[in-house]
Amino acid sequence: MSLPMGTAWRIARRDLNARFKGLRLLLVCIFLGTAALAAIGTLTSAIERELESSGQELLGGDLEVEVWQRDLTPEERAALAEYGEVSSGYRMQAMASTPDAAAPIELKAVDAKWPMFGTLTLTDGRKVGAPGGNDAWIAQTALERLGIKVGDSFKVGTATLRVAGIIADEPDRLSEGFQLGPTIIVAQDVPAKAGLLQPGALYQSKHRVAFSNPARDPESVEEALTEAYPTAGFDIRTRDRASPGADRFVRQMSDFLTLVGLAALVIAGIGIAGGVSSYLDQRRASIATLKVLGATSADIVRVYALQIGVAALVGSALGLAAGVLVTPLLAGALQGLLPVESGFIIAPAALALAAGYGLLVAFAFAAAPLLRARTFPAMALMRSGIVPLARDRRALLATALGLAAICALALLTTAQPMLSGGFLIGAGAALAVLAGLGLAIQRLARSLPRPRNPLLRSALANIHRPGAPTGALVTALGFGLAAFVLLAAVQSAIDGNIAQRVPREAPDYFVLDVPRDKEPRFFQLIQQDFPKAAIRTVPTMRGAVIAYGPKDSMTRVADLAEIPEGAWALRGERGLTYADTPPEGNRVTQGQWWSPFHDGEPLVSVDADFANAVGLEVGDYLTIAILGVERTARVANLREIDWESMGFNFALVFSRNAIQDAPHNLSATIDLPEGADTAARGALLRALVKEMPSSSVIEVGGILVEARKLLEQVSLATLAAAAVTVLAGLAVLMGAIAAARAARTYDTVMLRVLGASRRQILLLQLAEYGLLAGVLALVALGLGGGLAWVVITQLFEFDWLPDWAEVLGVLGLGVALVLAFALAGSLPLLRAKPARALREL
DSSP: OOOOHHHHHHHHHHHSOTTOTTOHHHHHHHHHHHHHHHHHHHHHHHHHHHHHHTHHHHHTSSEEEEEESSOOOHHHHHHHHTTEEEEEEEEEEEEEEOSSOEEEEEEEEEOTTOOSSSOEEETTSOEEOSOOTTEEEEOHHHHHHHTOOTTOEEEETTEEEEEEEEEEEOTTTGGGOSOSSOEEEEETTHHHHTTOOOTTOOOEEEEEEEESSTTSOHHHHHHHHHHHOTTSOOEEEEGGGSOHHHHHHHHHHHHHHHHHHHHHHHHHHHHHHHHHHHHHHHTHHHHHHHHHTTOOHHHHHHHHHHHHHHHHHHHHHHHHHHHHHHHHHHHHHTBTTBOOOSSOOOOHHHHHHHHHHHHHHHHHHHHHHHHHHHTSOHHHHHTTTTSOOOOOTTHHHHHHHHHHHHHHHHHHHOSOHHHHHHHHHHHHHHHHHHHHHHHHHHHHHHHSOOOSSHHHHHHHHHHHSTTOTHHHHHHHHHHHHHHHHHHHHHHHHHHHHHHHHSOSSOOSEEEEEEOGGGHHHHHHHHHTTOTTOEEEEEEEEEEEEEEEESTTSOEEGGGOSSOOTTOGGGSSEEEEEEOSSOOTTEEEEEEOOOOTTOOSSOEEEEEHHHHHHHTOOTTOEEEEEETTEEEEEEEEEEEEEOGGGOSOOOSEEEOHHHHTTSOOEEEEEEEOOTTOOHHHHHHHHHHHHHHOTTOEEEEHHHHHHHHHHHHHHHHHHHHHHHHHHHHHHHHHHHHHHHHHHHHTHHHHHHHHHTTOOHHHHHHHHHHHHHHHHHHHHHHHHHHHHHHHHIIIIIISOOOOOOOHHHHHHHHHHHHHHHHHHHHHHHHHHHHOOHHHHHHHO
């Protein structure tokens, strides 16, 4: 007759230590896995909810139409007005100046309807809209650069403006993209009065629509506008894609965090299996006693399942609390990159999912050792300290069911089922490889010649003797050390991309909108104070690709259901130029460059990566639209471009006769001699502003600082997330060593009875773990490095640039920690009294 549930609970409660002694590894692993998933799910849900709910405010409307170097035609403006209220303005790089200072800025000209959503807040607490007349709202950094205060005057182009307030919170800042200078907000008519809208000038006109019917689908409006104006060069965004950069980053971080959570689950599961096995091994006398007193196998399962269930619930609850508490720290690391609340965030669905994962993992990995213990008679359990129990293949069915449930839950709840499925398959393969490796190590140790040194001989024997925990140790050590490699490889690869993608050596200035007729004077202004300055100018204009392919069957971009992967140059308008020779840092890979001052058929040179993405070949044709005028050119060659060079790089370079007649200005780079005087630099900027007020200068140093800050924020968030796997790995390592220590009590007592010293026992432990850790370090390098490669190249789309010296150093630290844990785990064995230990076996 089975025990009633109440009786089983009383037995379980009396046997359960208040500090969960024996079940701490299970509790810690559940805690870490649940905390990781809770934090990941909560943060991701909060960001996605904020992007979704604040899409109108972030974009400044339900839909935005952006076009370069021109305003909308009356017909185009009327088409937008059919959908609702329209707010228009301009965006451009410009120079702000006073008699004593000059600073590059981002000029934002807005009409009286701006902002249609959200509120602009000034530092004095005022909530305002568009400035009027010649007033300007100005960012604090611009104020500091110009050395002025509220009420003072300054110039932009030929217009004199007054500082009317300092910007504290700009509602649509995130949708404006990467900032090349501090923002100054002015009235819509200021750029024209300042002479900044001349033909050929590089500026954007932005037009935001607040739908009169809020239920209208923005995607359908986008499709209708694209179809109606295929050559207009519209770059359209909707409230659902208010900040494409933020959306992309959220997707990448979500994918990465998903992998981190699944990795933490796998490692936690290994620790749970080891912890439950160790706990039940310690309780084998109690289990045998209950069986002698008449308890059935079902009673045994019920009693110890209750204990394990309580530990799992406590670990899950603590993990959920920790996940909620740590989310503000992760949100702080991403502050400025993404719209996320800085306080505590409660996402019930994410927390329920994390708890479900935690309990499923506990069931899946605890079921096998629990069911195995119930199937053996009392006398077999009594002898299990000396004669290990055989495996119960039927108990593995419960584990398989639990793992199937975990996989199903992961695939049903992820936004990237292919990614999660691939990871789960990879994790399963890794477990199978480690299990096979454990068997291979045991067979190898059994076949090797016996060393003369007794310590090495005993260490080798411990690896393959009956009941040796080598399989569990190999799995735990393999995943634990792989976590170290993962963290080091991801972190160092991101640092490598910061160093390479944000070069420390770059031109001092980029200059936009240099009038072509003033090019000689531009060179003269710079070289009169800096005769050794390196100056390069290129013609620059904007245009949109509208068709490409073989001459008789060109593909219209407007007809594409979606833009091909890697074909970024098909999205909206892009920078265009013409040249007589290949651009510096470019290499022609197919075809031939045209002769200088070519006057035959219009030709174009295309970026090889873009050509591969859309299937363009030498001899095909490309049609672009510049200011609404279509121009077709034949593809003469493909180029390989060094995009990291921080110079002028264009995906499309035309022959002079293809686009030279379109209105345009020049862009320039200025590289000043090393150690150039700061005062002279300031004088140069003021001279450029005075002589060429419509031109704008971009200081590259400030851009590089901002880019480094952004990438370092990504690095910090990645480090915080990946550290969870390392913590889980450490917990599993400690638990595996602790479990092995319990199994070694008998061996140690026998050795001490036979006269082994404490030093010899410690050296024996270090030799055994050293042999295993040395072999598994190579395996961990492959596992952790492979996962890090997926994270860096497939998720973040960065270059694979790990610092292998750093990775190997961290792996060496992991091996050292393994040996330190082994040494610490052996110390209690030395304190064991032989007589007492033998009585307890």
